[in-house]
Amino acid sequence: MHRVIIYWIAWVTLLSASVSASLLRPRRLSTMPLTPNFHFDGSTSDLAQQFYRRHLAGDTAEPLRATHGNLPDRIKTRLDDKNLRFEQLSPLLQRAVVWDTGYGIGPDGNFVRIYTTKGVPMSKIAVTLPELRSTLCTTTNCSDPDGWATYRSNNCTGEWMLSVSHCASESVPQASTHTSMWATGGSDDMIPTLVMLRHFWTDPFDNKDYTVFAIHTMAPELEPQWSACPAGNAYGSIIIPCDSYSPSRAKTKQWFDPAPGELVAHWLDETHDNIMRKRVMFFVMIPILCVLGIAMAFGAFCCVRHRRQSKLQTTSQPVVKDTWINLEGSSLQRALIAHQSVKDPLDTFTTRDADGSGSLRMTALSSDRVTHVLLQDPNLQDCRISMQCINFTKLISSGGFGEVWLADIDGQTFAVKRLLQGRRVTMDDVETFTDEIQLVASLRHPNIVRFVAVAWTTLENLCMLTEYLPGGDLQSFLKRRGHELTWAREKRQLAIGIARAVHYLHTRAPVLIHRDIKSRNILVRDSPLEAKLSDFGVSRSIQRECMTLGVGTPYWTAPEVLEGTVYTEKSDIYSFGVVLSELDTCQAPYHEVQYGNATEHIQPFHILKMVMAGTIQPQFSDSCPAGVKELALSCLNVNPQERPSARDVVRRLASIEQWTC
Structure with missing residues (x-):
């Protein structure tokens, strides 16, 4: 009887795994028309590609304040053709669709229609530096934190600027802040905005009134003032000037709706496929899982006595006294002893499917490697503390993949580095961070920042504690x-x-x-x-x-x-x-x-x-x-x-x- 049950469980398990694999197999990324060596540095208006790359990196944003029913007709028709609703799209895909279909967002949150010269895609409307320099416009020359040059328009009449513009916009009633109407700049980890602002001024060169609309990819409150560089040599972001659209000028200027881009079309197809797979999976997998659950429960009942008898007894290991730092009598030593004296149910890592919450999908091999390093490396074995002991007090710095916090442990201050929260963590991120932890823990020199401890409950919140130096960086x-x-x-x-x-x-x-x-x-x-x-x-x-x-x-x-x-x-x-x-x-x-x-x-x-x-x-x-x-x-x-x-x-x-x- 037991053998029959075991065969039944194995068959149902294999069937469910086969169905899951076939239904949840993702679209290959190679089908996506991505630009090789793409950098969001102000040289391109391909915002859709930047949104998609940040999506792949696990970034997210607030959903746009729009419903499917109040979308502009062009966007609504495009989604209807894919059997999608706006609310079903991820926040970054929402922005990509809005942009790629030819819309910006006004300061009031309403959509602003954009037309392009000869109907070119929205990825082709950036005004390049050589184009701007072909006019009499002058620029303010800036430098970003990595030492690369960026530029912002300085003295330029509306006529000069519009002579090289590749787009036209519906009217935006609000005037902009006193900032530039053209700029380069950006960084690969930023999420662009789609804010359309109105620049109106009387030009002192010719005493004429000019109106130029500009697409600002940085929040207006963060934009530097006109003729100024970003404060502290911070990253700037591209600004794209547009003419004022009118039907009477459209034919002469050859303003048409922009051609849709391939990437957004593929991204919408991918989203539709994912939604359909989940729907089909629900109807197919629920009965299978019910049968499997019954079988597993019966199997567990039969095996419970045997498992209890063979349960391994675990004993805690004492804290090694010959550590790099003197922990004797300290709060950190108490945290270490408390953690090692009690068997934590989260001592091992779990494998979970990736979803919108940012959890992980990993191979067993990768998971085993990370687990082995964190639990078996001699420099880390006796340096794990409980996450409950760490009181995060202040964010010091944040990058594309990690962040550093000030943290307090029973009155002592430490620096805590961890993977960036709020983004989807990949297995590569975890392995790279684990390698860094393993390396730093092995370094012992008075002029190298001292490793203190490591903490985690899941892979996503893996943390490395180091000494805190209040003097800051050099x-x-x-x-x-x-x-x-x-x-x-x-x-x-x-x-x-x-x-x-x-x-x-x-x-x-x-x-x-x-x-x-x-x-x-x-x-x-x-x-x-x-x-x-x-x-x-x-x-x-x-x-x-x-x-x-x-x-x-x-x-x-x-x-x-x-x-x-x-x-x-x-x-x-x-x-x-x-x-x-x-x-x-x-x-x-x-x-x-x-x-x-x-x-x-x-x-x-x-x-x-x-x-x-x-x-x-x-x-x-x-x-x-x-x-x-x-x-x-x-x-x-x-x-x-x-x-x-x-x-x-x-x-x-x-x-x-x-x-x-």
């Missing part, structure tokens, strides 16, 4: 206190500390390359003054077969890496040379070239070309000690083979006797 520290620092005291101490951290990485077996050494990845303790290297998210062992290109930050990146060569430890040495120039001048690299003389302003991409050619280097002040400058210039040598090793850098810094010019 870049902000130099801006705040640079005027009072000298090479004879503070700068010398900071430089030697950073060099020792790099030397430690390069003397590991195998050699560890940081790959993103810069002032923002160096944290500072005010008292006693101390520099600590941080952020090992892109660090790699030199023995790995693939040293990924394109990471790091341009101004700190070695010329050979900019040219496409793989990273070596000498690439880190070049980055350290740039940091020495920051310590000396208390300014970002090439600051004097970008902002020193408006008549000799050089754009970031030109600077990078000059860096690769070896015709420009970070500058040093007249007060820089000769020994420091000589060492820095050797670190900045275009030829990697001519740069000193990290050991030589530490030795030469320690041997400098004259610390004043």
Whole structure:
């Protein structure tokens, strides 16, 4: 009888798995017409592709305040043809459909119809920098946090601007804030807005009244004022100027409804398929699952005694005393002991299907690997604490994939890094973050940010605790206190500390390359003054077969890496040379070239070309000690083979006797 039941359970299980696989098999992403090497940097108006890429990354947004019944006819007809309702679309797909069909959103939340020249797709209406420069318009030249050039319109008549515009808009009654009507800029992790604003002014050049409509992809309250750059060199975002539409001018101007894009059509098909699969699954799977549930319940009843008798007894392991930090008598030690003394029902990871809430779909192999690292790695085994012990108090920073919080554990302050909340976490994200945790936990050096503990209940909320340094990063520290620092005291101490951290990485077996050494990845303790290297998210062992290109930050990146060569430890040495120039001048690299003389302003991409050619280097002040400058210039040598090793850098810094010019 038992054997029959077992066969029955196995058959029902295989049947349900087969049906689930066939019904839930997703559309292959390769069918999507994505642009290779796409970057949302202000050079394209393909907002639909940006929405889709953020959808793939797990981002989301608030649903648009519209229902299927009050949609414009063009959008409604497009969805009706796909048997879809607007409310069924994800928030990012809602925005993609609105944009791709030729609509923006006014300040009052109403849809604003957009026409394009010759009916080109909405992805083709951006006014490029060469097009703008073909007019007499001038620009304000800016730089984003990664050192890339962005531009905003400055002095420009409406006639000049509209001569290169590729779109026309229905009227928007509200006037805009005092901001630019054309701009480049953006970042790959941003979700654009679709705000249509009205720019009206009397131009002092010709004393004429002009009206230009502009599509702003950044929230108006975040836009910088006219002729100004984003505050703190923040990321800007593309602004697209449009003419004022009128039926009488439409034929002459060749304004037509934009052609729909392929990507949104595929995305709608994919959404329709997913909805239909779920509907079919409901009617097919419910009976199967009911039968399976009955069979499993009966099987469990038969096996319960045997399982109770063979239940494994677990014992807790004591906290290892020889840890990097002194936990004896601390609240963190109590958290560790409390966690290890009680068997947590969430000690193992669960495998769940991805849905809109952001949970995970993972392979058993990947899950086993992550579990093995977090539970079996000798540097992590005795460093897990309960999530209930962590009180998140303040968000310090947030990026495309992770965020860093201040957290309190029984009165002690720590920094907590975790995967970005509110986005769908992928298995690649978890594995990459786990690799970083494993690496940081293995590092033991006074000039490297100290690993403290790890915590999780599920893969999505995996956390790494490190020491908190209230002095902030070196870049902000130099801006705040640079005027009072000298090479004879503070700068010398900071430089030697950073060099020792790099030397430690390069003397590991195998050699560890940081790959993103810069002032923002160096944290500072005010008292006693101390520099600590941080952020090992892109660090790699030199023995790995693939040293990924394109990471790091341009101004700190070695010329050979900019040219496409793989990273070596000498690439880190070049980055350290740039940091020495920051310590000396208390300014970002090439600051004097970008902002020193408006008549000799050089754009970031030109600077990078000059860096690769070896015709420009970070500058040093007249007060820089000769020994420091000589060492820095050797670190900045275009030829990697001519740069000193990290050991030589530490030795030469320690041997400098004259610390004043």
